[in-house]
Amino acid sequence: MKKSTxxxxxxxxxxxxxxxxxxxxxxxxxxxxxxxITINNKEYKLSFPRSATANRNTIxxxxxxxxxxxxxxxxxxxxxxxxxxxxxxxxxxxLIADLPIQPNAGKLEYYVKINDQNLFEEDALxxxxxxxxPAGVLIPHIIFMFVSMLFAAYGLILAIANKKNxxxxxxxxxxxxFIGGFIFGPIVQKYxxxxxxxxxxxxxxxxxxxxxxxxxxxxxxxxxxxKKIFRITSIIAFSVxxxxxxxxxxLRGSExxxxxxxxxxxx
Numbered sequence: 001m002k003k004s005t006x007x008x009x010x011x012x013x014x015x016x017x018x019x020x021x022x023x024x025x026x027x028x029x030x031x032x033x034x035x036x037i038t039i040n041n042k043e044y045k046l047s048f049p050r051s052a053t054a055n056r057n058t059i060x061x062x063x064x065x066x067x068x069x070x071x072x073x074x075x076x077x078x079x080x081x082x083x084x085x086x087x088x089x090x091x092x093x094x095l096i097a098d099l100p101i102q103p104n105a106g107k108l109e110y111y112v113k114i115n116d117q118n119l120f121e122e123d124a125l126x127x128x129x130x131x132x133x134p135a136g137v138l139i140p141h142i143i144f145m146f147v148s149m150l151f152a153a154y155g156l157i158l159a160i161a162n163k164k165n166x167x168x169x170x171x172x173x174x175x176x177x178f179i180g181g182f183i184f185g186p187i188v189q190k191y192x193x194x195x196x197x198x199x200x201x202x203x204x205x206x207x208x209x210x211x212x213x214x215x216x217x218x219x220x221x222x223x224x225x226x227k228k229i230f231r232i233t234s235i236i237a238f239s240v241x242x243x244x245x246x247x248x249x250x251l252r253g254s255e256x257x258x259x260x261x262x263x264x265x266x267x
Contacts, residue, residue, distance in 0.1 A: 001164075012153075029128075030253075032050060039114070044065075046063075052102075057099045058096055062093065063095055069087070070115075072112055074111075076108060079258055104130055104263070105256040110127065132191065133191040137184060147180075148177040149242070162231060181211040203264065213244055220233075
């Protein structure tokens, strides 16, 4: 291939990978919820966490208006416990309140009352607690998963364009996916939620299961290496992998059963 063609294909692969990564993160259930409220004719943009740790369990409202007061109303999730209410306290131009720390994979549902405005009362926010994951584990996990997606995107483009080296990128995708998803992935899961694996056959965690499905699809495609339909099966395999990795991150993830103390799959 010409260098210009290679550069174009890599550029397209990078754009596809970045778009997929951003989409599945932004649409995930642990991505902060953003909203805007008006107090005394002034708008304030607010962000509410849906993921927390023992060191990052504070809700911060960037509201400089000193006439504003707020309450945090919460309870364990999923339970029928009565809601508990605590007041936000002012620190400079912010209102601050702490969520009560939960065990790994423990969840709370909460909403916030600011003056006479109830935010999310009808559809309470769910925040999940996780353990701190060492950078030496988390960073390699993210890098290998991203690179596996990049190789898959490039392999898909090569297969669609009927170019050579599809096999090379199929193998590279498999290697990086295995390292990122099945070596570093379970270690990240253990640090964060206390279990190594909550996908099939132990649970229905979509993040674990979509990684497993991608691996199986790619391995099946290896069976067609010397077949005439290899180009078609490669297009299908790479497309399936990219599609399932568009599934929102952390959807149907690990969840602590507050009654049994066992980490299960979210409902």
